[in-house]
Amino acid sequence: xxxxxxxxxxxxxxxxxxxxxxxxxxxxxxxxxxxxxxxxxxxxxxxxxxxxxxxxxxxxxxxxxxxxxxxxxxxxxxxxxxxxxxxxxxxxxxxxxxxxxxxxxxxxxxxxxxxxxxxxxxxxxxxxxxxxxxxxxxxxxxxxxxxxxxxxxxxxxxxxxxxxxxxxxxxxxxxxxxxxxxxxxxxxxxxxxxxxxxxxxxxxxxxxxxxxxxxxxxxxxxxxxxxxxxxxxxxxxxxxxxxxxxxxxxxxxxxxxxxxxxxxxxxxxxxxxxxxxxxxxxxxxxxxxxxxxxxxxxxxxxxxxxxxxxxxxxxxxxxxxxxxxxxxxxxxxxxxxxxxxxxxxxxxxxxxxxxxxxxxxxxxxxxxxxxxxxxxxxxxxxxxx
Amino acid sequence: xxxxxxxxxxxxxxxxxxxxxxxxxxxxxxxxxxxxxxxxxxxxxxxxxxxxxxxxxxxxxxxxxxxxxxxxxxxxxxxxxxxxxxxxxxxxxxxxxxxxxxxxxxxxxxxxxxxxxxxxxxxxxxxxxxxxxxxxxxxxxxxxxxxxxxxxxxxxxxxxxxxxxxxxxxxxxxxxxxxxxxxxxxxxxxxxxxxx
Amino acid sequence: xxxxxxxxxxxxxxxxxxxxxxxxxxxxxxxxxxxxxxxxxxxxxxxxxxxxxxxxxxxxxxxxxxxxxxxxxxxxxxxxxxxxxxxxxxxxxxxxxxxxxxxxxxxxxxxxxxxxxxxxxxxxxxxxxxxxxxxxxxxxxxxxxxxxxxxxxxxxxxxxxxxxxxxxxxxxxxxxxxxxxxxxxxxxxxxxxxxxxxxxxxxxxxxxxxxxxxxxxxxxxxxxxxxxxxxxxxxxxxxxxxxxxxxxxxxxxxxxxxxxxxxxxxxxxxxxxxxxxxxxxxxxxxxxxxxxxxxxxx
Numbered sequence: 072x073x074x075x076x077x078x079x080x081x082x083x084x085x086x087x088x089x090x091x092x093x094x095x096x097x098x099x100x101x102x103x104x105x106x107x108x109x110x111x112x113x114x115x116x117x118x119x120x121x122x123x124x125x126x127x128x129x130x131x132x133x134x135x136x137x138x139x140x141x142x143x144x145x146x147x148x149x150x151x152x153x154x155x156x157x158x159x160x161x162x163x164x165x166x167x168x169x170x171x172x173x174x175x176x177x178x179x180x181x182x183x184x185x186x187x188x189x190x191x192x193x194x195x196x197x198x199x200x201x202x203x204x205x206x207x208x209x210x211x212x213x214x215x216x217x218x219x220x221x222x223x224x225x226x227x228x229x230x231x232x233x234x235x236x237x238x239x240x241x242x243x244x245x246x247x248x249x250x251x252x253x254x255x256x257x258x259x260x261x262x263x264x265x266x267x268x269x270x271x272x273x274x275x276x277x278x279x280x281x282x283x284x285x286x287x288x289x290x291x292x293x294x295x296x297x298x299x300x301x302x303x304x305x306x307x308x309x310x311x312x313x314x315x316x317x318x319x320x321x322x323x324x325x326x327x328x329x330x331x332x333x334x335x336x337x338x339x340x341x342x343x344x345x346x347x348x349x350x351x352x353x354x355x356x357x358x359x360x361x362x363x364x365x366x367x368x369x370x371x372x373x374x375x376x377x378x379x380x381x382x383x384x385x386x387x388x389x390x391x392x393x394x395x396x397x398x399x400x401x402x403x404x405x406x407x408x409x410x411x412x413x414x415x416x417x418x419x420x421x422x423x424x425x426x427x428x429x430x431x432x433x434x435x436x437x438x439x440x441x442x443x444x445x446x447x448x449x450x451x452x453x454x455x456x
Numbered sequence: 457x458x459x460x461x462x463x464x465x466x467x468x469x470x471x472x473x474x475x476x477x478x479x480x481x482x483x484x485x486x487x488x489x490x491x492x493x494x495x496x497x498x499x500x501x502x503x504x505x506x507x508x509x510x511x512x513x514x515x516x517x518x519x520x521x522x523x524x525x526x527x528x529x530x531x532x533x534x535x536x537x538x539x540x541x542x543x544x545x546x547x548x549x550x551x552x553x554x555x556x557x558x559x560x561x562x563x564x565x566x567x568x569x570x571x572x573x574x575x576x577x578x579x580x581x582x583x584x585x586x587x588x589x590x591x592x593x594x595x596x597x598x599x600x601x602x603x604x605x606x607x608x609x610x611x612x613x614x615x616x617x618x619x620x621x622x623x624x625x626x627x628x629x630x631x632x633x634x635x636x637x638x639x640x641x642x643x644x645x646x647x648x649x650x651x652x
Numbered sequence: 653x654x655x656x657x658x659x660x661x662x663x664x665x666x667x668x669x670x671x672x673x674x675x676x677x678x679x680x681x682x683x684x685x686x687x688x689x690x691x692x693x694x695x696x697x698x699x700x701x702x703x704x705x706x707x708x709x710x711x712x713x714x715x716x717x718x719x720x721x722x723x724x725x726x727x728x729x730x731x732x733x734x735x736x737x738x739x740x741x742x743x744x745x746x747x748x749x750x751x752x753x754x755x756x757x758x759x760x761x762x763x764x765x766x767x768x769x770x771x772x773x774x775x776x777x778x779x780x781x782x783x784x785x786x787x788x789x790x791x792x793x794x795x796x797x798x799x800x801x802x803x804x805x806x807x808x809x810x811x812x813x814x815x816x817x818x819x820x821x822x823x824x825x826x827x828x829x830x831x832x833x834x835x836x837x838x839x840x841x842x843x844x845x846x847x848x849x850x851x852x853x854x855x856x857x858x859x860x861x862x863x864x865x866x867x868x869x870x871x872x873x874x875x876x877x878x879x880x881x882x883x884x885x886x887x888x889x890x891x892x893x894x895x896x897x898x899x900x901x902x903x904x905x906x907x908x909x910x911x912x913x914x915x916x917x918x919x920x921x922x923x924x925x926x927x928x929x930x931x932x933x934x935x936x937x938x939x940x941x942x943x944x945x946x947x948x949x950x
Contacts, residue, residue: 083484136736147744254496305728367522
């Protein structure tokens with residue numbers, strides 16, 4: 072165990088590597104995964120970094136197993152994650168559902184590539200945004216974070232773990248091939264400057280412990296395997312004791328709990344930055360790598376006298392509905408670039424509720440969006456608006 | 457349209473030549489040792505070896521917003537396919553560098569500054585053709601002022617395995633010396649032309 | 653699968669380990685799972701393992717419900733994924749004793765890939781497979797264990813596929829402990845489960861159990877006692893024979909016994925070797941060339 076968990080310093084590293092370092096810095100000590108372009112570099116770095124810090128790396132036989140293994144590790148009391156891309160993300164959905172139902176903290180990093188199916192394995196897309204929201208069956212709320220740089224891959228991975236521990240659920244990092252493979256400056260702060268949140272443990276004796284009885288924050292304290300609480304954990308609909316109960320009333324209670332704990336804290340979870348928005352007539356609303364295109368586009372538009380601003384979404388799920396509703400009343404147009412043919416823009420339209428024009432800048436994938444396309448969309452939207 | 461103050465560099469070749477590492481070393485030199493801003497993105501196909509591959513570096517005094525290279529000011533070609541596919545993107549007045557033995561150029565845009573170096577051959581002479589990319593970086597340090605030469609030296613040293621640092625340092629200097637002597641002979645030739 | 657049974661009044665000898673507030677259980681009259689569960693409880697008690705350190709992981713199906721009745725840390729996961737879940741649980745807490753309880757369909761149809769890889773890695777898990785030759789919970793469909801010719805709701809004219817020999821498969825994949833009993837071999841089964849728990853590495857115990865409700869109903873074997881007798885009379889004990897020869901032939905013999913009990917480093921043994929750089933030499937065909945370059949990261 073010669074290595075340090077927090078590699079304080081300045082680096083020129085890619086996003087996949089930064090994701091790995093963020094995870095280690097916040098205390099991740101278990102990684103189970105299956106290699107897949109363009110997420111392989113996360114696994115590769117984990118495979119030698121985790122043993123250095125006393126953790127476990129295991130390459131599983133597939134992504135079904137990877138996702139199941141990190142849930143198991145989490146119940147073993149260890150912060151755990153996996154990384155994948157499109158096809159693997161699809162396979163993980165089953166056990167992401169188990170993680171949601173059993174309220175298991177863990178982190179899944181999806182370095183998106185173009186699909187469907189094998190698609191363009193080495194090239195970028197943002198086509199899994201709705202799969203992130205609804206890919207597991209049943210009804211639930213999810214948290215998805217979207218980094219737009221290697222530095223954010225580091226910072227947001229830390230946040231992903233903290234949110235997963237705080238709210239007890241799998242948190243998704245919806246990265247993409249360009250963010251994952253792009254090298255850029257990454258500053259890793261000293262260990263004492265890294266915020267680390269860990270799951271609440273039960274404070275009552277085992278005979279009084281009800282594993283799914285929520286605390287005042289809506290989240291139940293979590294015992295780990297070996298703590299002596301002898302809890303039962305099941306993917307069946309269960310009551311506060313964790314016992315399966317097959318009826319509509321228990322279903323309603325359980326679903327309300329896993330939904331409310333996120334909805335009630337949406338304000339604390341949602342994160343975005345407003346850039347050049349003070350006098351903006353049009354707002355480009357962007358997430359992930361498309362933020363980079365959008366930032367250039369806004370700078371170019373401003374250069375041409377167009378009052379454009381940028382809303383940079385750092386989280387996409389839960390969707391910042393209130394902010395968008397308010398924004399739609401203040402600007403004449405919302406423009407969303409995304410590397411799909413219209414996914415998050417549906418949410419944007421829904422939240423804007425007709426209060427301003429909403430324009431999509433679509434791209435089917437394989438490349439990032441050219442800033443010129445966004446500038447054009449802003450111009451034409453303002454003309455029509 | 458590159459933003460003001462941004463230098464765009466495109467390095468092309470095929471998988472296995474260390475093209476991505478080359479871009480990474482260049483970006484690292486700018487970021488960590490010159491303390492400027494840099495991004496390096498890559499594009500490659502499904503092949504582990506032999507497929508077309510490129511690395512795109514942007515170096516800037518300011519934060520880089522858009523990380524794709526669209527109109528490179530510097531184009532380094534280590535394969536024929538890479539050259540054929542990308543030469544049209546090089547801006548007027550741009551710097552073109554290619555590996556003599558791997559690329560055949562025909563008519564060049566007169567505004568370009570063009571150099572060639574048998575980087576792979578030099579690397580082979582030094583014992584490992586895998587170091588052609590480092591020879592190329594040494595050469596680049598002589599014929600351009602993209603990053604500080606000591607920064608680039610440091611970046612090479614901190615990017616290659618400890619065991620190979622000495623040979624890589626030699627490869628770098630081999631490329632640099634070749635570049636310096638090429639510049640001198642060009643200067644002489646130019647002088648001669650002026651005198652004539 | 654009836655839920656209208658009466659709650660028993662008398663205490664059960666294993667009440668300490670049971671979630672008595674969840675009784676009655678869902679298993680049918682004549683089902684063998686309860687017997688197997690009882691053997692597991694006896695083995696856990698006899699093993700002397702601190703109870704806080706014992707966990708059970710199960711998948712989906714009748715056997716998967718075992719975890720729900722055990723008053724220890726217990727995890728009822730998704731169909732087929734008990735082993736990978738248990739893999740994470742065990743590696744996160746290596747001092748724990750992790751028992752996987754699974755049915756034949758769960759473990760070796762949908763979960764087959766996980767089974768063979770866990771055995772290959774020699775993960776220190778105790779895997780108990782209750783084999784009732786069909787998917788019992790859902791009414792009796794074809795499983796990878798269904799004997800050639802047997803009828804199920806998805807092979808109404810008789811099963812035209814050859815079944816797996818689970819013990820041979822486990823042994824071939826590297827399991828260090830492999831045994832098979834029927835649910836009537838209570839003493840031997842309990843001993844085997846205890847040995848499997850104490851064994852370091854991937855241990856596999858298969859138990860042939862009657863499923864009168866589903867398998868029996870379709871195969872003229874619906875009387876629980878007759879079915880039990882049949883299994884017992886047809887079973888022949890052949891300890892330490894090659895599990896490939898431990899054939900299950902309903903027309904002749906059902907071979908049972910302890911087939912494999914060997915030593916092999918576990919996943920964690922080798923992982924620790926790796927961390928100490930003691931994995932050993934690898935043939936070097938390129939002694940003079942520098943190693944391929946890993947892209948350094950700064």
